[in-house]
Amino acid sequence: MSALRTALTPVPAAPPDSDDALLAAFVAGNNRAFDELVRRYQAPVYALCRRYARRPDDARDLAQRAFLRALAAARRARLTWHKSEPFPFRAWLFRIAINLGKNHARDGARWQLAVLDERTGGVDPGHAAHQRLEREEAQARVRAAVVGLPRREREVLTLRVDADLPFAEVARTLGITENNAKVTFHHAVKRLQSLVGAQEAQS
């Protein structure tokens, strides 16, 4: 009965600039809506992809594939989407980007070089050479450890740190509570600390 009531309840029209309205326009063939959807999320998606890419070109390629997959999936899924809430395009897009990035890193283990290549220009030139080298090694270890984190911890950490989403958004994207997202983030950081500590002890 409640399902029937839900089905009969009129879905409120989405605001014209909402993801849902843009998706509907995109499915109808509106190129401007397509561009707006990509522009809206290109920065966080690109930031998520950078974590797993060796070069900026790789990250851009990953971001492009993430958009293509998410848009194709959204077009298919919207045909059968009967829930009262709007279609969660952003959550799909971010998760697709993370999964594509992880697969990319797994296929080539390219992130190890990426970290060193990208980081060289950003280090404070005032540091002594050996201090800079030590720091670069530590960064390489931690960044490698981020890619190797358990899936949920990695998702929470990269959405918060790379995509710069607040915890409330991270929680919405992953379908968990905000408190759960914060606790998972805390576990992820503790795991990174212990991994780095163990590696330092070994070296």
Next chain:
Amino acid sequence: MSTCSEARAPELAALASGEVLSAAKRADLEAHLAACPACQDEVESMASVLELAALPSTSELELHALGALPGQVRAAWQAQERVRRSYSRMALGGLVGLAATLVLALHVAVPARRMASDTRAEARPSASATPRASASRPADDTADMARAVDALPGGPVEVALDGDDGPYAYDPEVAPAVFTDEGEQ
């Protein structure tokens, strides 16, 4: 990790990651950190690891390239759509071809089958010319012939074999008397 930092893990995580906190929450947390060195160490340790984990900021070159991303994605989407449409057309063409082949096959196969069954029916008498089968054959032929005669337009022709009123009855006066007993004598 102390029990205190475990209990406050969500707040410490938010603070260490740079999450914007409400003024009330921030004031409460800062007051606690001032009185709890364990939690303070925890936040500093987390922040230092996160600093190492963070990627370098996006360069100008990357930002410039990122500006072209919508156009690139749209071009890739349109190319993908063209491929998808051509595959759909190919699939549709394949289905139509398959249906046409099926119809053609039916058109060829059905008459051929009918012809084969007719041939079998025609070949049945010679094939059944065994002693056992031939025993019943004359009766069938007789019945067929009777039915055929009955179906003639004028009905069955009356042929009198033993009377003298038929058209081909033997008339001794008309018939030549070549072989009469008198002539021979």
